[in-house]
Amino acid sequence: MIIKRKAKRFKPREQPKIKKPVSKQKGFGTEMPPDYALVVIYFDQKEAANQASSFFNWYESINWTGPRAAPYRNWKILASDWIFNYHQQLKLTKRLRRNRL
Numbered sequence: 768m769i770i771k772r773k774a775k776r777f778k779p780r781e782q783p784k785i786k787k788p789v790s791k792q793k794g795f796g797t798e799m800p801p802d803y804a805l806v807v808i809y810f811d812q813k814e815a816a817n818q819a820s821s822f823f824n825w826y827e828s829i830n831w832t833g834p835r836a837a838p839y840r841n842w843k844i845l846a847s848d849w850i851f852n853y854h855q856q857l858k859l860t861k862r863l864r865r866n867r868l
Contacts, residue, residue, distance in 0.1 A: 796843030800831045809843065815850045822849045 803823055810819035826845065832838050839845060 796841045799839060799842060800827070801842045806842070806846065809846055810850070813847075813850050815853055818849065818853050822846060 806823050807819045810816050
């Protein structure tokens with residue numbers, strides 16, 4: 768009769784846990800105030816990269832709060848409104864220049 772030997776089980780070596788600097792912001796728009804890099808990326812994707820710094824500086828100056836001192840909850844909504852108004856202003860100035868000639 769042959770007796771099978773059982774393999775000894777070893778505990779795996781524990782790897783030292785390295786804490787990576789994790790950004791708490793994921794870029795969904797609900798983190799307030801947003802990280803400046805996320806704002807630049809968003810404006811670049813929407814083809815209004817030159818407006819990112821003015822948008823960020825404006826809302827930083829008013830501490831990301833509304834007219835009644837209530838804090839904003841989603842910066843991407845503010846950014847999309849800013850970009851829409853920017854494009855409308857570009858269309859208006861283009862139309863005014865064309866009408867002058």
